[in-house]
Amino acid sequence: MSNSHMEIKELKIVEEAKKPLSMNPKKFALWLFMVSVMMLFGAWTSAYLVKRSDAGWAEIILPGRFLINTIIIAASSLSLIIAYRAARKDNLVLLKTGLVITFLLGLAFVIGQILGYGDLIRLNEYFTGGSVSHSFIYVLTGVHGLHMISAIIFLAVVLSDAFRLRIHSKSMFRLELCSTYWHFLGGLWLYLFVFLKLYP
Amino acid sequence: MATTQVTTDTHLHADAHGHEHEHHEGNFWTHYIFSQDHKIIAKQFLFTGMFWALIGGVLSLIFRLQLGFPEMNLDWLKPILGGWITPEGKIDPEFYLALVTMHGTIMVFFVLTAGLSGTFSNFLIPLQCGARDMASGFMNMLSYWFFFLSSVVMFSSLFISTGPAGGGWTIYPPLSALPQAIQGSGLGMTLWLVSMALFIVSTLLGGINYITTVINMRTRGMSFTRLPLTVWAFFFTAIIGLLSFPVLFAAALLLIFDRSFGTSFYLSDIYIGGEALPHTGGSAILFQHLFWFLGHPEVYIVLLPALGITSEIIATNARKPIFGYKAMIGSMLFIAILSFIVWAHHMFVTGMNPFLGTIFMLLTLIIAVPSAVKIFNYVTTLWKGNIRFTPAMLFSIGLVSFFLTGGITGLFLGNAAIDIQLHDTYFVVAHFHLVMGTASFFGMVAGVYHWFPKMFGRMMDDKLGYIHFWITFIGANLVFFPMHYIGIAGFPRRYYAFTNFETFGGFSDLNALVSAAAILTVGAQFIFLFNFFYSMFRGRLAPANPWRATTLEWTTPRFPKHGNWPGEIPAVYRWPYDYSKPGAKEDYIPQTVPFSETPESNLPHENELIKLEGNGHTAIVVEGKH
Numbered sequence: 001m002s003n004s005h006m007e008i009k010e011l012k013i014v015e016e017a018k019k020p021l022s023m024n025p026k027k028f029a030l031w032l033f034m035v036s037v038m039m040l041f042g043a044w045t046s047a048y049l050v051k052r053s054d055a056g057w058a059e060i061i062l063p064g065r066f067l068i069n070t071i072i073i074a075a076s077s078l079s080l081i082i083a084y085r086a087a088r089k090d091n092l093v094l095l096k097t098g099l100v101i102t103f104l105l106g107l108a109f110v111i112g113q114i115l116g117y118g119d120l121i122r123l124n125e126y127f128t129g130g131s132v133s134h135s136f137i138y139v140l141t142g143v144h145g146l147h148m149i150s151a152i153i154f155l156a157v158v159l160s161d162a163f164r165l166r167i168h169s170k171s172m173f174r175l176e177l178c179s180t181y182w183h184f185l186g187g188l189w190l191y192l193f194v195f196l197k198l199y200p
Numbered sequence: 201m202a203t204t205q206v207t208t209d210t211h212l213h214a215d216a217h218g219h220e221h222e223h224h225e226g227n228f229w230t231h232y233i234f235s236q237d238h239k240i241i242a243k244q245f246l247f248t249g250m251f252w253a254l255i256g257g258v259l260s261l262i263f264r265l266q267l268g269f270p271e272m273n274l275d276w277l278k279p280i281l282g283g284w285i286t287p288e289g290k291i292d293p294e295f296y297l298a299l300v301t302m303h304g305t306i307m308v309f310f311v312l313t314a315g316l317s318g319t320f321s322n323f324l325i326p327l328q329c330g331a332r333d334m335a336s337g338f339m340n341m342l343s344y345w346f347f348f349l350s351s352v353v354m355f356s357s358l359f360i361s362t363g364p365a366g367g368g369w370t371i372y373p374p375l376s377a378l379p380q381a382i383q384g385s386g387l388g389m390t391l392w393l394v395s396m397a398l399f400i401v402s403t404l405l406g407g408i409n410y411i412t413t414v415i416n417m418r419t420r421g422m423s424f425t426r427l428p429l430t431v432w433a434f435f436f437t438a439i440i441g442l443l444s445f446p447v448l449f450a451a452a453l454l455l456i457f458d459r460s461f462g463t464s465f466y467l468s469d470i471y472i473g474g475e476a477l478p479h480t481g482g483s484a485i486l487f488q489h490l491f492w493f494l495g496h497p498e499v500y501i502v503l504l505p506a507l508g509i510t511s512e513i514i515a516t517n518a519r520k521p522i523f524g525y526k527a528m529i530g531s532m533l534f535i536a537i538l539s540f541i542v543w544a545h546h547m548f549v550t551g552m553n554p555f556l557g558t559i560f561m562l563l564t565l566i567i568a569v570p571s572a573v574k575i576f577n578y579v580t581t582l583w584k585g586n587i588r589f590t591p592a593m594l595f596s597i598g599l600v601s602f603f604l605t606g607g608i609t610g611l612f613l614g615n616a617a618i619d620i621q622l623h624d625t626y627f628v629v630a631h632f633h634l635v636m637g638t639a640s641f642f643g644m645v646a647g648v649y650h651w652f653p654k655m656f657g658r659m660m661d662d663k664l665g666y667i668h669f670w671i672t673f674i675g676a677n678l679v680f681f682p683m684h685y686i687g688i689a690g691f692p693r694r695y696y697a698f699t700n701f702e703t704f705g706g707f708s709d710l711n712a713l714v715s716a717a718a719i720l721t722v723g724a725q726f727i728f729l730f731n732f733f734y735s736m737f738r739g740r741l742a743p744a745n746p747w748r749a750t751t752l753e754w755t756t757p758r759f760p761k762h763g764n765w766p767g768e769i770p771a772v773y774r775w776p777y778d779y780s781k782p783g784a785k786e787d788y789i790p791q792t793v794p795f796s797e798t799p800e801s802n803l804p805h806e807n808e809l810i811k812l813e814g815n816g817h818t819a820i821v822v823e824g825k826h
Contacts, residue, residue, distance in 0.1 A: 014794035015810045017421025017771035025335035025416045032408040036446045043450035043493070047465075047486055056481055128462035132481045135463040139454065 030177055034184050037147065041140070041188060045195055048136050052199060058131035059200045062193075063119030069112040070193050076105035077186045080179050090169045092162070099159045102182070106152045113145050140192050144185070151185050154178050234345075236337030237762040241344050242323035243655060246648070248351060249315020250729070253641075255355075256306035257722045263299045266291045268715025270699050270708075284363070293696045297366040298384045300694055302358065304369030305392070307637065309399055310354070312502040314347050316644045317441075320505055321410045321434040323651065327753035328428050330419025330770060332763045335412040339405050346402035350395045357391035365392035368694060370495065373466035373487050377458045380472060393456050400449045403441050410438035419752070421772035426791065428751050428776040429515075429522060432529050433508020436536045437501050443540070444497040451490035458482070485550050492543035499636050500539045504532060506643020507574060507603075510596040512776075513650050514578055516749045517593035518585030519787050521777035524577040531570030538567050548619045557616040564614035571607050575600060586780070586787070590747070591665025595646035598673050599639045605677075606634025609684065624694075627687025630680045638676045645672075645728065652732075653746045657758045658739030664731040668724055675721030682710045750790045751776050774806075 051057070083098025117138070120126075125134040158178045161167050167175050235241060262281070265272060273289035284295040291299075322340065326333055334340045357364040366384015367376035371392065379386045414427070414435045427435075454465040458479070466487045467479035515522040522528060544552060544560040578600045587593070609631040612618050622628060645668075652660045686707055691698060698704040698711075745754040752772065756764050770792040778789040784801035795802050796810045 014796045015773065017419075017773055017794075018423070019420050020418045020422055020424075022416035022418070025412045028416055029335060029339070029408045029412045032411055032442060033404075036404050036408075036442050039443050039446035040450050043447040043490055044454075047450070047454075047490060050489065051465075051483060051486055054483060058481075128457075129478060132464055135457070135465065139457070143453075 024173075026173075027177060027180070030180060034181070037184075037188070040143070041192070044136070044140060044143075045192075048133075048140075048195075049199065051132055051136075058133050060125060060133045060137055060196065061123055061200070062137075062196055063116055063123060065112060065116045065119050066193060066196075069109050069116065070190065072105055072112060073109045073186045073189050076102045076109065077183050079105060080182055084172075084175060084179050087162075087167055087172060087175055088169050092165065092168065095167065096159075096162050099155065099162050103152065103155050103159055106148065106155060106182075110145055110148055110152065113141055113148075116141070137196065140196070144189055144192060147185055147188075151178075151182050154181060234341060236333070236341045238322045238326050238334045238337070238340060239655070239760065239762075239764075241340050242319050244344050245314060245318030245322060245347070246655075248348065249311050249319060249644075250732075252306050252310040252315060252351070253725075254729075255358075256303050256311055257725065259299050259303045259306070261719055261722055262291065263296055263303070264715040264718045266296060266696070267698075268712040268718075270697050291696075294366060294383050295363055296696045297368075297382065297694065298363045298388065301366050301368050301371075301384065301392075302354075302364050305354070305365070305396075308369060308498065308502065309396070310351060312637070312640045312644070313403065313441075313498070314399070316505050316640060316647075317410075317434065317437055317501065318344070318347065318406060319644075320430070320509060320647050320651075321406070321438065323655065324428075324430050324753065325410055325413050325434055326417070327654070327756065327760075327764060328431050328751050328776075329414060329417060330422055330752050330772060331413055331417035332765075332769070334409045335417055336409055340409050343402045343405035343409065346398050346405065350398035350402060353391050353395040353398065357388050357395070360387055360391070362386045362388055364388040370488075370491060371455070372491075373455060373458065373484050374470055377455060377466055378470070378472070378477075379459060390459070393452050393459075396452055397449065400445045400452075403445050407438040407441040407445075410434055411442065414438075419769045419772055425526075426772055426775045429511035429525070429528055430505075430508040433504045433511070433532060436532050437504045437508075440497045440504070440536050440539060441501050444494040444501070447490055448494035451487055451494070454490075455487065485547070488547050488550060489543070492546045493540070495546065496543040497536075497539040499632070500535055502636050502640045503603075503643075504535070506599060506640040506647075507532070509643045509647040509650070510578065510599050512749075512751070513592045513596040513646055514581050514600075515777050515779060516650075516747050517588045517590055517596075518582050519588070519779045520581055520585040521779055521781075522577065523580040523583075524573070525775065525777060527573055528577055531573040534570040535567060538563060538570070542567065545614055545616075545619070548616045549623045554616070561614055561616045565611060567614075568607070568611055571603070575604055575607075590649065591660070591662060591669055592646045592650035594666070594669040594673075595642045595649065598669065599642040599646065601673075602634050602639040602642060602676070606631055606636070606639060606680075610635060622687060624692055625687040626683045626691045626693060629693050630683035630687055633683075634676075634680050638680065642672075648732070650747065651753075652735065652739075653742030654753055654756075654760075656736050656739070657742055658735050658737075659742050659746060660735040660739060661731050664727055668727045668731065671724035671727070672721055675717050675724060678717035679714050679721060682714050686710060686714075748786075748788050750778055750788050752791055755790065755792055 079098050079101040083095050083102060086092070086094035086098055120134070120137065124130070125137065127135055127138040155178055158167065158174050161174060231237075232240060235244075262277070265274065274285055274291060275289040278285050281291075281295075284292045286292055322334070325331075354364075362383040364384065365371065365376070365388040366382055367389060371389070375381050376385055376389050379389070414431060418427075454463070457463040458466050462478070464479035464482040466484050467477065467482040468484075470477045470479060511522055511528060542560060542564045544556065545564045548557055548560075582597070609627065613622060613628060613631055649660055649665055652658070689704070689707055691704060691707070698707075742758065744758060747754075752770060755770050757766060772791045773794040774789065774791055776791050778784070778791075778801075780787045781789060781801045784798060789798060789801070794810070795806045799807075802810075
């Protein structure tokens with residue numbers, strides 16, 4: 001049997017198997033992680049509302065510092081957006097500046113939250129031994145703060161990438177992941193802040 | 201290598217990662233211990249799950265001895281239990297509570313969540329979707345090792361002097377929140393909480409991976425309507441877990457704060473020895489709400505994978521397409537949604553608003569509809585099939601039977617009025633052991649029998665499988681059926697002994713029967729263990745596709761390496777249930793066979809799919825020499 005004959009025999013015409021719709025798995029996994037974080041805080045804020053409807057609820061007073069912190073975290077999201085846009089346009093100086101500012105604002109937020117605990121104590125709102133409502137403030141801000149610290153570490157990694165010129169318009173992946181997470185935590189804080197203001 | 205497919209990869213990151221790390225050989229440690237291969241991780245989950253099943257089973261026998269034969273002298277258990285046997289030769293009552301607690305915890309979380317989902321989601325999702333591995337092999341490895349760590353913590357709590365947690369697997373405060381309440385609320389409970397926190401991390405890491413893999417890593421042609429029902433079930437299970445386990449974490453963290461830091465989320469107005477505790481303003485009911493928001497979905501986390509496995513095994517061994525494929529998916533989706541809005545039916549006796557109770561009752565009873573759809577579809581799939589009674593098939597049919605007998609009593613318990621009578625009795629114990637315990641266990645065992653050839657390249661012994669099935673099936677019925685009567689008679693769960701109650705005297709024979717049957721049933725599992733380990737090394741060599749099944753995992757070599765397929769990942773052209781298709785040459789058509797190759801059996805709409813020439817729906821495949 002000749003060789004060419006073989007080849008023709010092996011030529012098949014079949015319908016095309018379509019590539020299923022998909023996105024980057026890592027990005028998708030991050031979104032799922034954020035869903036689980038939302039469920040965590042959803043559980044606590046629901047528990048808060050249920051508990052609040054009970055008799056004997058001591059209304060909380062949020063120290064003014066938390067408003068300042070809210071502004072800080074909003075500003076950090078803004079500077080991250082600027083950095084992100086700069087990276088897409090390969091404006092590396094602006095990218096680095098934006099990331100450094102975001103990093104510092106993130107640190108400022110966490111430190112501000114810790115100082116906020118001092119203010120809470122001065123207002124006689126304690127984590128333990130006092131009212132449940134006060135304990136809730138610590139749990140909500142504390143766990144959010146832990147997530148914030150993880151985001152700051154992530155941002156530090158991205159920052160070091162940026163200084164080693166590994167982030168530019170053709171290599172945006174880590175920055176994308178990091179900004180998604182960062183904005184999510186900013187949004188989450190905004191939610192918690194407004195929630196605590198609305199339902200003291 | 202056969203590689204001239206026309207499609208090009210545009211998803212750089214995804215596929216660059218997903219396709220490159222095929223066949224790299226590591227040393228013993230990277231290959232068997234810290235493996236990132238989903239098949240090895242699945243086996244790690246399976247072995248750990250089997251270990252826990254053994255522990256959980258033996259624990260249940262110890263307390264069944266106490267319940268069935270309250271007069272028995274248990275001194276002979278001293279070598280194992282030591283000080284937990286009192287000088288009179290009885291089980292220490294507080295240890296009895298710990299036994300019940302640990303049996304529940306181990307079986308629900310470590311065996312039927314990690315052992316079942318961990319094994320089969322890991323093993324089957326990439327193989328049946330046509331992926332080289334999970335979306336993130338590293339996260340998958342972490343998922344197992346968090347589970348391992350959690351297991352170590354839980355296991356070590358069995359050996360501490362105050363004993364393991366004793367507050368029931370639901371760990372209701374205030375009992376669980378006050379270390380001074382019973383011994384089992386001391387260090388044992390702390391370890392329980394630490395272990396569960398690690399367990400939740402493991403479940404979330406696993407679940408995120410499963411969902412991501414199903415959505416993003418399917419092979420060409422594997423649309424959602426061509427996914428096997430196993431994958432659908434694992435997918436829904438992972439979504440339920442992702443949404444509910446964080447809530448358990450939230451509940452557990454507040455409990456940890458109450459126990460160890462002095463907050464009062466769940467505690468209020470408690471007096472111990474005449475002294476008021478400083479905790480005020482908390483609510484124990486709040487914990488129940490948070491707990492059951494996980495607790496009820498957890499039932500379906502346990503059950504859905506077993507149902508998925510059953511769908512696959514019944515269709516394959518009845519040699520018929522699954523009846524109502526889309527109805528099966530729809531009912532699983534419906535069950536998954538409903539599972540989140542019925543949690544308060546566990547709390548009818550907490551003094552909740554009767555109107556609210558009625559709403560939860562209504563939602564609960566609606567679950568009967570998708571469940572009945574599933575049972576109906578299993579039966580109609582079997583109807584007039586060329587049934588092959590393999591051990592896997594027997595266990596799957598057994599699952600359907602238990603799902604029905606156990607599910608029926610759910611209708612009673614879901615009624616708020618009847619639940620007040622039956623709450624916390626053995627009726628409840630019988631109900632959930634049948635519908636979620638035994639049924640899921642049967643699904644798990646069926647899965648092991650069915651996919652053993654793919655896991656270990658050898659066949660399990662059929663005859664031992666039959667013996668295992670019949671003893672387990674009859675035994676489990678003998679254990680749980682009489683429990684309904686015991687429950688209706690009013691026996692409360694978690695009681696150490698009933699000898700002090702005159703009314704219960706007439707039921708002691710029944711309790712003894714239950715205990716004897718339990719010993720028989722657990723004993724029969726050793727047949728399975730023997731079969732499992734013997735076949736692993738000495739079993740008959742398995743052919744590539746021993747069950748003549750259609751799904752993708754059977755297109756891999758007998759010992760698939762990391763990466764699963766040696767060449768290109770096969771593409772998929774049809775749904776997974778083309779069994780006994782009229783006109784077809786054989787009684788099954790694998791998913792990898794294009795419609796253009798089976799003109800004899802194509803339906804009109806399938807012929808539409810192969811319209812040739814120039815419309816972009818065709819591809820030319822040149823197969824080179826392998």
